Amino acid sequence: MLPLSTFLFPVSLLSTLAFCATVTYDFDVSWVYANPDGLQTRPVIGINGQWPVPTIRVTKGDQLVVNVKNSLGNQTTSIHFHGLYQNGTTHMDGPTQVSQCAIQPGESFTYNTTVDQPGTYWYHSHVRGQYPDGLRGPLIVTDPEDPHKSLYDEELVLSFSDWYHDSMTDLLASFINIANPSGAEPVPDSALVNETQNLGVKVQPGKTYMIRMVNVGAFAAQYVWFEDHTMRVVEVDGIYTEPTDADMIYLAAAQRYSVLITAKNSTEQNFAFVGSMDQDLFDTVPATLNPNVTGWLVYDDNKDKPAPKTLDSFEPFDDFSLVPQDKEDLYDHVDHTIQLDMKMDNLDDGANYAFFNDVTWIAPKVPTLYTVLSTGANATNPLIYGSNTNQFVLQANEVVEIILNNDDPGKHPFHLHGHAFQVIHRSDEDSGFYNPTNTPPFPRTPMRRDTVLVHPNANMVLRFRSDNPGVWLFHCHIEWHVASGLIATIIESPLDIQRQLVGSIPRDHLDACRTARVPIAGNAAGNTRDLLDLTGENSAPGYLPGGFTARGVVALVFSCGVAVLGMGVIGGYGMAPIKAKTG
Ligand SMILES: *[C@@H]1O[C@H](CO)[C@@H](O)[C@H](O)[C@H]1NC(C)=O
Ligand SMILES: *[C@@H]1O[C@H](CO)[C@@H](O)[C@H](O)[C@H]1NC(C)=O
Ligand SMILES: *[C@@H]1O[C@H](CO)[C@@H](O)[C@H](O)[C@H]1NC(C)=O
Ligand SMILES: *[C@@H]1O[C@H](CO)[C@@H](O)[C@H](O)[C@H]1NC(C)=O
Numbered sequence: 001m002l003p004l005s006t007f008l009f010p011v012s013l014l015s016t017l018a019f020c021a022t023v024t025y026d027f028d029v030s031w032v033y034a035n036p037d038g039l040q041t042r043p044v045i046g047i048n049g050q051w052p053v054p055t056i057r058v059t060k061g062d063q064l065v066v067n068v069k070n071s072l073g074n075q076t077t078s079i080h081f082h083g084l085y086q087n088g089t090t091h092m093d094g095p096t097q098v099s100q101c102a103i104q105p106g107e108s109f110t111y112n113t114t115v116d117q118p119g120t121y122w123y124h125s126h127v128r129g130q131y132p133d134g135l136r137g138p139l140i141v142t143d144p145e146d147p148h149k150s151l152y153d154e155e156l157v158l159s160f161s162d163w164y165h166d167s168m169t170d171l172l173a174s175f176i177n178i179a180n181p182s183g184a185e186p187v188p189d190s191a192l193v194n195e196t197q198n199l200g201v202k203v204q205p206g207k208t209y210m211i212r213m214v215n216v217g218a219f220a221a222q223y224v225w226f227e228d229h230t231m232r233v234v235e236v237d238g239i240y241t242e243p244t245d246a247d248m249i250y251l252a253a254a255q256r257y258s259v260l261i262t263a264k265n266s267t268e269q270n271f272a273f274v275g276s277m278d279q280d281l282f283d284t285v286p287a288t289l290n291p292n293v294t295g296w297l298v299y300d301d302n303k304d305k306p307a308p309k310t311l312d313s314f315e316p317f318d319d320f321s322l323v324p325q326d327k328e329d330l331y332d333h334v335d336h337t338i339q340l341d342m343k344m345d346n347l348d349d350g351a352n353y354a355f356f357n358d359v360t361w362i363a364p365k366v367p368t369l370y371t372v373l374s375t376g377a378n379a380t381n382p383l384i385y386g387s388n389t390n391q392f393v394l395q396a397n398e399v400v401e402i403i404l405n406n407d408d409p410g411k412h413p414f415h416l417h418g419h420a421f422q423v424i425h426r427s428d429e430d431s432g433f434y435n436p437t438n439t440p441p442f443p444r445t446p447m448r449r450d451t452v453l454v455h456p457n458a459n460m461v462l463r464f465r466s467d468n469p470g471v472w473l474f475h476c477h478i479e480w481h482v483a484s485g486l487i488a489t490i491i492e493s494p495l496d497i498q499r500q501l502v503g504s505i506p507r508d509h510l511d512a513c514r515t516a517r518v519p520i521a522g523n524a525a526g527n528t529r530d531l532l533d534l535t536g537e538n539s540a541p542g543y544l545p546g547g548f549t550a551r552g553v554v555a556l557v558f559s560c561g562v563a564v565l566g567m568g569v570i571g572g573y574g575m576a577p578i579k580a581k582t583g
């Protein structure tokens with residue numbers, strides 16, 4: 001066991017302006033041990049010597065300061081505040097090699113942002129593949145003017161997630177590997193609620209609770225229901241909704257819902273609630289897997305905790321039907337369309353990767369934000385951001401449309417940093433690519449959120465206004481698919497980013513790059529003289545030669561590998577860290 005180090009100090013200092021406080025958290029990030037499903041003790045990433053990690057709580061309007069010290073010893077880290085718009089502070093958004101350099105072991109780094117939006121969010125590491133090792137927790141923004149306040153008595157927070165017994169470095173090495181040419185994702189070992197199982201939630205008769213639910217998992221969506229208690233959805237991903245009844249919710253990785261639940265008047269009985277992982281996502285389901293996590297609404301400690309019902313007793317709720325409480329109209333005039341055709345395929349290293357428009361994301365040598373800040377007027381030229389970042393440069397105040405075509409038989413929850421988007425179209429499974437001439441009318445007041453699920457071999461259309469200068473990732477929130485490159489980079493109003501941030505990137509952010517020996521100027525290849533010369537940029541493994549099908553070549557490579565080298569060597573290869581090819 002690692003010793004307890006500094007404790008958590010949320011320090012609230014009322015500023016001279018009424019209602020605006022600075023809320024400061026000191027996070028010392030280190031390995032600790034935990035056994036949340038009772039099946040295996042393993043190293044997990046904790047904060048201040050503890051795991052589960054704390055919930056961040058602020059009030060709308062507050063300044064949030066998080067001082068991070070990386071005490072992991074053997075890994076870098078960073079923190080992303082999922083769903084916060086970071087208006088004016090895109091350098092505080094967290095993704096490494098995008099908005100900052102990774103925080104090296106032993107180093108410290110301060111995040112500082114104004115939180116001017118209410119609702120349910122979360123924070124997590126944005127270093128490749130790291131957060132499922134435990135660095136993930138709720139972030140709650142209380143709203144003194146919550147429009148639903150009169151409808152509930154108390155508030156509760158419940159996180160849902162999948163859980164692995166092995167560490168992410170080991171799992172990633174075998175996932176992106178010639179021995180896994182189909183790209184089958186590691187199947188979780190358990191499901192958790194609040195990072196545990198069999199949680200009892202004390203409720204009092206007659207009271208109404210607002211339950212804030214967050215999926216902090218790596219991969220699995222969960223079906224969630226509270227038996228014999230109807231949920232009234234009042235918020236999704238920080239956007240208030242018209243109260244809408246739901247029997248069972250589909251909570252995809254990174255999504256949030258706030259629901260109202262009114263307790264029964266009698267204490268005669270306790271009721272199960274369940275998170276059930278969507279097994280459609282898993283290629284093979286081990287016989288030993290329990291995909292469910294059960295908890296109970298406890299009215300009376302002395303009464304039984306009944307066994308849960310099964311999934312098929314409940315009707316799934318379709319979030320597309322939600323109406324935002326502010327009734328923001330459909331953006332019906334589009335200035336800029338981004339089409340993203342996504343697929344999974346193999347490259348010539350035999351491993352499986354994910355692609356938007358045939359490009360798999362590879363970290364640039366210079367963090368994309370620092371390319372923006374160091375290239376003057378050339379920052380509006382998308383070419384300088386390299387060949388492997390799926391970059392799109394937006395001008396200020398455009399209505400931007402993302403058309404996402406999912407050419408893959410999997411479900412994927414897509415997340416945009418820096419914005420919530422209107423979800424104006426989402427087709428059914430197996431409907432193919434988007435066809436604007438054969439589409440139902442768009443809703444007049446579309447649902448807005450920051451993470452949305454696209455169905456298998458189907459499409460969806462999202463719209464937002466480019467009113468937030470910054471470098472924002474758009475990516476699948478299945479952490480396996482982030483690692484295999486399912487990422488696009490939105491560079492929004494680059495000249496406005498320069499006006500906001502040139503000369504004011506904090507010292508500790510620059511120090512993080514210096515310690516990591518990461519260049520902070522020039523194009524994606526670090527060239528400061530000729531911004532169109534990308535020689536030496538990081539690049540993906542090569543494409544497979546023509547005349548072979550991808551799977552055919554991989555099968556060939558794999559079987560030769562087995563014949564010539566033997567499984568031991570394949571295993572050894574699998575353990576080696578995945579590196580981007582350079583040059
Ligand atoms: C780092 O340390 C942790 C905890 O001991 C361990 O689980 C992990 O495998 C180590 N190595 C790497 C590369 O993360
Ligand atoms: C955080 O940012 C605010 C606004 O820019 C600034 O006034 C404050 O000094 C900063 N705090 C820290 C700890 O960096
Ligand atoms: C669930 O965990 C969060 C912290 O992560 C805590 O604030 C909350 O009270 C817990 N909920 C219940 C019902 O125990
Ligand atoms: C509980 O009792 C109140 C007051 O009598 C009533 O209005 C309410 O409908 C009852 N609730 C339920 C769930 O039966």
Ligand SMILES: *[C@@H]1O[C@H](CO)[C@@H](O)[C@H](O)[C@H]1NC(C)=O
Nearest residue numbers: 276290291292309310311312
């Ligand atoms: C998990 O839930 C599913 C769906 O309700 C059910 O079919 C299955 O029997 C449950 N499995 C276990 C191990 O409880």
Ligand SMILES: *[C@@H]1O[C@H](CO)[C@@H](O)[C@H](O)[C@H]1NC(C)=O
Nearest residue numbers: 085087088418419467468469
């Ligand atoms: C960001 O701030 C600008 C200037 O205050 C404002 O016009 C814009 O609406 C804000 N954008 C978001 C996404 O909050």
Ligand SMILES: *[C@@H]1O[C@H](CO)[C@@H](O)[C@H](O)[C@H]1NC(C)=O
Nearest residue numbers: 375377378528529530531532
């Ligand atoms: C930036 O763009 C201008 C005009 O296109 C060009 O003349 C200049 O060489 C570019 N700067 C660099 C460093 O490449």
Ligand SMILES: [Cu+2]
Nearest residue numbers: 412476478481
């Ligand atoms: Cu995905």
